[in-house]
Amino acid sequence: MVSASSLLLPSSVRDFASCIGDGAVRVADVAACTAPSSTRVSTCSSSSSTTASSSSPTLSVxxxxxxxxxxxxxxxxxxxxxxxxxxxxxxxxxxxxxxxxxxxxxxxxxxxxxxxxSSSGDENGGGGDESGTTTxxxxxxxxxxxxxxxxxxxxxxxxxxxxxxxxxxxxxxxxxxxxxxxxxxxxxxxxxxxxxxxxxxxxVSRVERVVVSDPAAMHAARVRFAEGGPEHEVSVSCAPAAPGSGGGGDELWVCVDGKRAVQACRLRWNFRGNQTVFVDGAPVDVMWDLHGWWFREPPGCAVVMLRARSALESRLWLEEEAAAPGFSLIVQAFKSPP
The missing domain is CATH 2.40.128 (Lipocalin)
Structure with missing residues (x-):
């Protein structure tokens, strides 16, 4: 497994990254992705009429x-x-x-x-310690x-x-x-x-911390997954399942440029998971952890991460990727300001 500290990721993402196995990875095309419920969609339109117009205030970037x-x-x-x-x-x-x-x-x-x-807090200024470890x-x-x-x-x-x-x-x-x-x-x-x-x-990474006052709100961010690549709009939302869809409960939607890339249903059961989508012909791993959102008291945060793979990486979290991780977008959503 890769050293999470080298990825410059928040601790909540490091904790759940190790819970994701290779068996859960599936590849879908962003332009015509297949959701977990086998529902093929072409645009990102929530079952809630307020999703498209409601946004979440951003605490920090x-x-x-x-x-x-x-x-x-x-x-x-x-x-x-x-x-x-x-x-x-x-x-x-x-x-x-x-x-x-x-x-x-x-x-x-x-x-x-x-x-x-001044950045390391190490008064020795590098070198080695008593155990012989090189800093x-x-x-x-x-x-x-x-x-x-x-x-x-x-x-x-x-x-x-x-x-x-x-x-x-x-x-x-x-x-x-x-x-x-x-x-x-x-x-x-x-x-x-x-x-x-x-x-x-x-x-290397972009972390956006938002407050979700409206359960059907959508948070959008603009990022580049590859250096010199085109800019994309990534939106994340959570809304009740559409009537008659057979899914039940809430759904997590992740969209890229208005096209639905990930749709996770029955979130109280599937509160952790991952899928892989292709953006600009390259794989991007989408991971989510909603455990703190549903089951902690007081509520914690929901974390959704999109992480681009580099040319060295053929699957999720390879050891060779530690030195040069791909770009990551992390959205941390809170029910109230922490």
């Missing part, structure tokens, strides 16, 4: 990036941005590694320097620049992540290791006069 330096022989940097809400408005936090404590960027515009080794070297010093003064947000999405008018840029070892926002390229050109190379940067 966390995006993790992997940056491979071009010149320095160092392990890839793993950077994390978290967009959230506060009584004063949207917030932004930055973490220079998966294990680092996030730094809240309180000013709307500014810069900050992070010294070498990775600390990341290089990092300079962070951001400007959210003109950031614009989508009022319909109720998301703390801006859609335009901003930039977040990080530089390490004289290379740009992060450039997020529509104004990032302009800032880099003006700040460094275009004389600085860009590291190979790719998003």
């Amino acid at each position: 966390t995006v993790s990036y992997r940056a491979t330096l071009l010149a320095a022989p160092a392990p890839p940097l793993q950077l994390r941005l978290t967009w959230g809400h506060s009584p004063l408005g949207p917030t932004l936090s930055f973490a220079p590694s998966p294990t680092a404590r996030a730094i809240q960027l309180r000013r709307r515009r500014g810069s900050r320097s992070l010294p070498s080794g 990775p070297p600390p990341p290089p010093p990092l300079a962070l620049f951001w400007d959210l003064t003109a950031a614009r947000y989508d009022p319909a999405a109720s998301s703390p992540e801006p859609v335009s008018g901003y930039y977040v840029v990080a530089v390490a070892s004289a290379e740009v290791v992060l450039a997020v926002g529509d104004l990032a390229a302009e800032f880099v050109k003006a700040k460094f006069e275009g004389q600085i190379p860009r590291a190979r940067v790719a998003p």
Whole structure:
């Protein structure tokens, strides 16, 4: 099994990933997928009339990036941005590694320097411990620049992540290791006069935490499953089964670009599961865990993850995939703010 810590996934996803066996994997085409109830569908339209128009407010959006330096022989940097809400408005936090404590960027515009080794919490700065285990070297010093003064947000999405008018840029070892926002390229050109190379940067995971006040609400996210690939809209919803369908109980729907990719019925029995769909000709594993939603008191969260496989991976969670996991979209849904 793969080391879950290397996938930059939340603990709830790590817990249920090991419960999914190869026997549960099935391949379906997104354009004409076969649901578990053997009902062939072409569009994502819920039995509830409110699903298409109702959306869930987003508590936070966390995006993790992997940056491979071009010149320095160092392990890839793993950077994390978290967009959230506060009584004063949207917030932004930055973490220079998966294990680092996030730094809240309180000013709307500014810069900050992070010294070498500040992300690991290891006072020894790498090397080895008493057991002889080799620890990775600390990341290089990092300079962070951001400007959210003109950031614009989508009022319909109720998301703390801006859609335009901003930039977040990080530089390490004289290379740009992060450039997020529509104004990032302009800032880099003006700040460094275009004389600085860009590291190979790719998003690793995107975690969206939402509150589902309406049981029939639909949450949508726009992602790219492959670097340089087309953008897709992924929507997740849970609604009562249609009358006369024979399914009974609630159903989980996962749709890609308006086409139903997954339909899981009888969720109180099938509260964990997975299927495989093809997006842009490549396999994407869809996994869900609704145990905390149904059976914990107070209720926990429901987790739905879509994870792209890389060229190295022929089935779910291969050991060879630890070094370079495919992109993951994780939706964590709560009945009330945690």
